[in-house]
Amino acid sequence: MAGPPLLEIEDLRLGYATERGTLWAVDGVNLEVRRNEALTVLGESGCGKSSLARTLLRTLPRNARTPSGQIRLDGREVLGLPEERFRREVRWVRIALVMQAAMNALNPVVRVGEQVAEPLRVHQRMGRREAQRRAAAAFEEVGIATDFLRRYPHELSGGMRQRAVLAMALVTEPDLVILDEPTSALDVLTQASIMNVLKRIKAERGVSFILITHDIATSSELADRVALMYAGQVVETASAEAFFGDPAHPYSRLLMDSVPRLHQEQPPRAIPGRPPSLLEPPTGCRFADRCPKAYERCAEPPPEVAYDTRHRVRCWLHHPGGRR
Amino acid sequence: MTRWRDGLAQIRRYPSAVVGLLIIALLLATAIYAVTAIPYSEAQKLWRGGDAWQELPVNASPVWTDRIRGGEAPRTITASSDEVAVEREDLGAARLETTTLEVDFPYGDFPSEINLFLEAEFEQRQPFTRVHWRRPDGQEIPIEARRVGERDRFSISQDRQLESRLGFAPQIGLLTDAEPGTAEPDVLQGTYQLVIETVHFEEDARLHADLVVYGQVHGAFGTDHQRRDLAVALLWGTPVALAFGLLAAVGTTVTTLIIAATGVWYGGWVDAVIQRLTEVNIILPLLPILVMIGTLYSTSIWLMLGVVVVLGIFSAGIKMYRSMLLPIRQAPYIEAARAYGASGGRIILRYMVPRILPVLIPTFVTLIPTYVFLEASLAVLGLGDPVLPTWGKVLHDAQAQSALYHGFYYWVVSPAALLMLTGLGFAMLGFALDRIFNPRLRSL
């Protein structure tokens, strides 16, 4: 796991202009992803995890404001890069995206093989035959028979479509693949086999992943590290061992208790309450009103406490002067 | 429903919608004024023409055209025997009555026509009348001498004899002191007198006289070839146009929507029949059918409205609504409604139709002027309602009388302007509503 960080995100903020003011979907996020590392960004819908992915790839909707902060790829700042250079040098060359609804990610009237080859033809100006050959290799890698290259998206099952979208992301051999809820619309067996493909690719290719999901069980299938988001902020960043074994933030703990488990006598417990509105977030800790351990100090914004070297928690309980 | 309330609140943000609404409000006010000021039966009677209009000039331009040109054109001047004293002289067996009607003529141009309307009351022997014209300079011109009927009329400007005596058309010759044959005679301004000497042969005999010196301009909209004031037609055309447009749009939209929803809901052969009917109906040309019905059967505006609605039901709208309703039919909330036992009719009316109403409103608003234009086109083609005054009929008359050839631009311009204003008002509102209710069209 050692090595220089591939991606560093520093104090990233992203807002959307709405009729009732600015909605800060990402509000001061710090993250890093190392080479061949899989980071899971975990969170409920509306916590800002998809906005984070969109900011990284600059596929933001039109009402988004210009993001602030820093995104460094191999130490080089890319957030301020002009659009044309970003398109040529970063998007799909260094960072690729696998979207949630695989049916929508594919053009229904173009053969799958051509769509998978498309990034190569655009970004590497590769010849048709060579691109097709590479697309076939990518298909084999994700576990689809190459005769499906000549099919149209509707002729593929949901699982195969998701694999085709994955092949499209991998074909340019990017360093980082962002997976936005890659399996949430799929059946259990299909989910498991796609996660198997991802595990194999990570081991064989040394790619880094950012897996964005709300499903804790799914997140544990790939994660080396976990970042838990709540109301636009990262509340805990930890290694998978620490997070799934002994989470530090009260929200992380409650969340782990809310997971339905196959082999556990105790029924899962829901977390009472609802996340705050991002239009008017609380000034202090954003989880305070749902937190069983909240105390006076939580009315102030909590700092990110470095629990140990790569384990950070945004909580007053873990502050040196905090109540443990 | 907040969705509607929000939508209406947003209208204020679209200037075009506000202007459209103002135009529509203006038209509505006009329509209401027309209907209250001139009752329906009255409007029909007036439009039939006749005596009601005898004191109006033929083909007079609106007053405002004269204002633009400098205000020289004469207005219509009338003088009645009721307003002046009568001199009586007993002749034994008969009685001579002398009536002097005075006309003050200050205009720089000649009148378009001069008529004298006479009504005589007698039992057996008609009175005998002699008429003189006295110019301001004292010159007397005999005009005519003859017996007078019960309702009689001396068409002074049509008098060929008088014309040859004067060397000008009478309405010119009587009002100038220029030598006969002068190319551009000047008007002699001042007070003219028409002296009517009547010999009555009966004790109770009376004569009533009205002199009309017709002007060249009239009212805000002018008159047509039958002396009818166009204001009546243009005013009354507003409620007719709005009612036709609105009823046709409502009739076709509502029925089309319900039929499309029925087809989508029941599917199978019901849908197939509706679709085939629509496809056949789409290729049937509407205008020729209306022309045929108008020619062979009746041109009543209400019959036309009925035919337009009936032919409009199975129109292309069915295909559009069907494509909008098909995904809605699959919506889980429809399935839920079936599961708790809602009937097909309830599902169509309460669950499917309301879903697309917001999208429909703009289409509906822009549809109204389409039907207004259709009605006008029918009237222009000579298939207008025979008794009702409408904008289209005014245009038709104008065309039949070669209005543009004769330079009667006002005859064409005002109805056309009203039609365009109607189209503009509804279109501006409709397009704005489209942006409000179809957020996809809105730019961020």
Added chain:
Amino acid sequence: MSAPAATAASAPGSDSALLEVDGLYTHFELRQWGFLRTGTVRAVDGVSFTLDAGEATAVVGESGCGKSSLARTLLGLHRPTAGSLHFAGSELSSLGRADLKAYRAQVGYVQQDPYGALPPFMEVRRILAEPLIVHGIRRRAERWQRIQAALEEVGLAPATEIAGKFPHQLSGGQQQRVVIARALLLRPAMLIADEPVSMLDASVRVEILTLLHRVQQEHRLALLYITHDLSTVRHYVDRAMVMYGGRVVEQAPVDALLRHPQHPYTEALLSALGDPDAANAGRPRPVPGGEAPSLIHPPSGCRYHPRCPHAMAGRCELEPPPPDFRPRPEHRVACWLRE
């Protein structure tokens, strides 16, 4: 948890059962141009089970296994092709219009997509009034009283505030609560919940499942909980049946099914799932190859045989296994391995 219903899950026809499904087939004809038959989708292909009053059963299977078609057939939304459906003693297909409407009041329906399940142009008050109007409750005050009670029962308070909102103004969890309130309004005897939590956030899922479980217990409702996710089955239902290719392959009390799965397909489903654990990332999960079977051209014999690691040549691809091998007392399995 109500008493294990294993003993009651006897042959169809027992008197205690609220719902008896016997040899149910729901097929759909594929047609071209409205009349040319081009194929048959065998969505439900011979399903038998019983559901007692107050019993909760899960139907587990992947998409396309026929579980939703089964739900819709039970709701009277699809006409069964063959087989019988007895509800409280009367045969569903023999019901007249009025009786069918009365039956629909007896069965509540909770759908997958809570936002789609609520008409977007109606306020919650109106949405909940609809079923009451349909079932002839004319007095506005009575309707409001019942709506209020239903909203409070599902934990949406204050009722007056929620009643004035439109679906899009509610969160996903609140929307699903409204859907549940609607399903409870007519005081049903049975609830059919088709994937009620699969579109919700992980943290809201437990809330909704707990709520469903609570109302099921409080009203002694029969519950058919349809899901693709075995991990959400435990704690909330008494029994579970696993469907594959339009057929039930295994049914058992839920604990027995999770601990001692008897059918290879159930085993595969269980091993594809895991509880959150950092060790998961390191090891691939065993997953059977192949795709879910076509319902138009289903495999011969046992429908799982093309993917089954234990398929016995000469047996499994030829004869469909009968649905009631009993390798353990409380299990019923359709698998030749358990003959």
